[in-house]
Amino acid sequence: MASPATAHKDFVKITDDVISLDEVAKLVRDPKAGAISTFSGTTRDNFEDKEVKTLAYEAYAPMAEQTMKQLINNARAKWNDLIHVAIYHKIGDCPVGETSVVIAVSSGHRRQGLEATAWLIDELKVQIPIWKKEIYTNGGPEGTDGGEVWKANNTLP
Amino acid sequence: MASPATAHKDFVKITDDVISLDEVAKLVRDPKAGAISTFSGTTRDNFEDKEVKTLAYEAYAPMAEQTMKQLINNARAKWNDLIHVAIYHKIGDCPVGETSVVIAVSSGHRRQGLEATAWLIDELKVQIPIWKKEIYTNGGPEGTDGGEVWKANNTLP
Amino acid sequence: MTQKFTVLYFASAKDAAKTDSDTFEWSVGITSAALTRQLLARHPALDHVLKTSMFAVNMEYMDQDQSWTVQPGDEIAIIPPVSGG
């Protein structure tokens, strides 16, 4: 006899703190899981040839967390093999190389977890009320401001 | 001007040690990366209703590492946005809940990294000379041996 | 007692309104169209932003093609195109 089925848990968080992939992945560990899939978004140093100094994220935090939960519910309706799901998103400054978002999904077998992870990040980018401002260096003397702009995610990945 | 392009790095390892997801994911970090995708295989407590006590992995280690490198080369030929790729596989005992394999891929944008991660674990399971022995408990008195069997991956995910 | 509702501004809407929230006095039957007029009367700079934004009412996105009526105590948010991830 295998041990009894685990209750499925969802973890969503908008946070000022640095996000640790290990910490988020640990939330979804389970003896019933054969697979843990994760996606981390990290700040790239460039956007269309402009050098990015840092990103700043802002969120409508309570709605963002509520919408993340709805997103997870929708994922569970599409993929019945998911066990636990965690979505963490940083707000505030997110310098080059740092992690802005982590999605972690445990599943009995790998296929559904991998698919759900890809789907969740796609949907997060169009549905969750979070905004990114890119702050550029202009390539001039150190400290010169290269401007900043609120981004909009296009719908293509 | 964005900083110069990074050399792409591959990391492959067959190891007796516990695998840390964070450690493997850190290997692929890069200022040019907007995405880090990972897959971890973990030991499930059951297989077709039999309770799994532990798994033991064995590898033809030098060939496994060489074949992993070839696999990464093939992935790079299919997806040109990949930056660094790491594949770590544990050998020896791998109790329930522990990680047997981690794949981590950094990419400029998310789509190719997610696809390559799913492809790499699929191919690893059919190509890499690593073998898993499942050791069962039989549900009887504690410590009773429920037998053991060398598994073969079927080709379906 | 005067009844009120709150409007929250985020990202480019906050930059245009130069504040992150406003309180409006509620009047019976105020519709989304009337709300838009009130917003523009207070913050003309929102004109451009509102064209590409969604409304959320009590943390639920509203259907952009349907009119709705503000209720007292509602928390209404201007949601410019999102860019999380």
Next chain:
Amino acid sequence: MTQKFTVLYFASAKDAAKTDSDTFEWSVGITSAALTRQLLARHPALDHVLKTSMFAVNMEYMDQDQSWTVQPGDEIAIIPPVSGG
């Protein structure tokens, strides 16, 4: 000097052969078919395993439909169906 080649056994092949490797003396022109016969002569219990296994020579999988010739010093491995991951 006698020339040799090595055969490695893994997983179920190791269980059947009750060892993880053997050394064979190389003779000119020995083919994969002749190697199989030598393996079975030494370890009859390998019969079942060999039916589902692949050969690797110097860490490269060999095409199962093509014959090949063992070279002195080759490291040959019996690769039962793999199950990593």
